[in-house]
Amino acid sequence: MKKLLILFVGLCSFKSYSQSLLTLDEAVKLTLQNNFDIQLAKNNTDISVTNNTAGNAGMLPTLNATAATGGSNTNINQNLADGRTINRSGVPSNSLSAGAMLNWTLFDGMGMFINRTRLQQMQETGEQNYRLQVENSLYEVMIQYYTIVKIQYMVKVNQSNVSVSAERLRLAENRYQAGTGSKLDFLQNKVDYNNDRSALLTQQYTLDAAKMQLNVLMARDAATPFAVTDSITSELMPEYGLLQKDMTAKNNTLKLMELNKNVAALNIKSIRAQQLPKISLNAGYNYNRSKTTAGFMLLNQNQGAVYGLNATVPLFNGFNLNRQYREAQLVWKGTSLQYQKQQLQLNSALSAVYLRYQRNKELLLLQQENTEVARQTVAIALEKYRTGSSTLLDVKNAQQNLLNTENNYISVLYEVKAAELELMKLSGNLIKGN
Numbered sequence: 001m002k003k004l005l006i007l008f009v010g011l012c013s014f015k016s017y018s019q020s021l022l023t024l025d026e027a028v029k030l031t032l033q034n035n036f037d038i039q040l041a042k043n044n045t046d047i048s049v050t051n052n053t054a055g056n057a058g059m060l061p062t063l064n065a066t067a068a069t070g071g072s073n074t075n076i077n078q079n080l081a082d083g084r085t086i087n088r089s090g091v092p093s094n095s096l097s098a099g100a101m102l103n104w105t106l107f108d109g110m111g112m113f114i115n116r117t118r119l120q121q122m123q124e125t126g127e128q129n130y131r132l133q134v135e136n137s138l139y140e141v142m143i144q145y146y147t148i149v150k151i152q153y154m155v156k157v158n159q160s161n162v163s164v165s166a167e168r169l170r171l172a173e174n175r176y177q178a179g180t181g182s183k184l185d186f187l188q189n190k191v192d193y194n195n196d197r198s199a200l201l202t203q204q205y206t207l208d209a210a211k212m213q214l215n216v217l218m219a220r221d222a223a224t225p226f227a228v229t230d231s232i233t234s235e236l237m238p239e240y241g242l243l244q245k246d247m248t249a250k251n252n253t254l255k256l257m258e259l260n261k262n263v264a265a266l267n268i269k270s271i272r273a274q275q276l277p278k279i280s281l282n283a284g285y286n287y288n289r290s291k292t293t294a295g296f297m298l299l300n301q302n303q304g305a306v307y308g309l310n311a312t313v314p315l316f317n318g319f320n321l322n323r324q325y326r327e328a329q330l331v332w333k334g335t336s337l338q339y340q341k342q343q344l345q346l347n348s349a350l351s352a353v354y355l356r357y358q359r360n361k362e363l364l365l366l367q368q369e370n371t372e373v374a375r376q377t378v379a380i381a382l383e384k385y386r387t388g389s390s391t392l393l394d395v396k397n398a399q400q401n402l403l404n405t406e407n408n409y410i411s412v413l414y415e416v417k418a419a420e421l422e423l424m425k426l427s428g429n430l431i432k433g434n
Helices: 024-034 036-051 111-178 183-217 240-250 252-273 320-387 392-426
Strands: 003-007 062-079 085-107 231-235 278-292 299-312
Touching: 024 036, 024 111, 036 111, 111 183, 111 231, 111 252, 111 320, 111 392, 183 392, 231 392, 240 252, 240 320, 240 392, 252 320, 320 392
Parallel strands: none
Antiparallel strands: 003 231, 062 085, 085 278, 278 299
């Protein structure tokens, strides 16, 4: 793909020799590894994967084993039918029971299969949420990275501006000392020089704050020093029709809303399934034993298998299932309307960003030309001021014009890149293999 490479040249070098260079690829890699929002989204995805099992959907039987033992010490007073009487105190007795019971739902109106499909959809929703979070985090990191490049450029511009102001101050001071210039010119140059230094310090503070914010996004110590590249590479974007087609097929927000629609549709089916008969099988094995030293029965022991088939038919539950069914239909309708609304908003956003991208690409060419002309103008005005053929105001105006054009240039260049990243995000192409 053809690329437009904009290099920052003609400015004094930025003092980053003591800092390690952080490339955009490295920033992306650190974000993927360390960003807390991404890690939390991954953890939520793992939860949805863990929950997606046949057992959680109700498709497998349950098997429970029980065991119990106990005893008593009682007084017995019994009159038997044959005329015998039993009167004893402190009669011990003990009991033991154990068993295992299996319960298996054989049919529940296909509800278990609907639940398994819903769990699968919820897993896919979790995975899609993870992809969306990765995309949002990387987009934020990329924007912040190029914001730092932009501010770093502005720092260089201000450094260059301070250098011109320092040269002006030196020339004005020499003139004043030689008696060929006024003290007013000297003082005005000194004020301008101090103001320009103040602007430079402000930009340097802004740059440090932006770097701290990027460090936070990468989940590392905010004070970690680093330098960024001094160029912005802008890739020419494909035509609008291709972007729109990709957006419909690959936009992560739309994919997520599509999954939400599917889950809402499954909820409707799940409620319908509750209106159908339910058939379950139960089977087990029990062992019971009780023993006492006195009374009518001294030993009672039984063991054996038990089994049964149960059928439940819902006849009436206060119309709650009908209410739940209507509610589920309304929820599905809501998700469908949200999907349509989101699709309309994304189409509108894509159109607006694409127009902004084209406009700024055109403006960039004009700003490049203006910047070159402004640089030449400052050089000529400063030379004339050095020889005494121009005034302080001429140099000051040329210098201010250069400062404005340089700032406009980097601002437009940044807007081109920001629009490009937003187009890639909207079309689902920000992350490779998405």
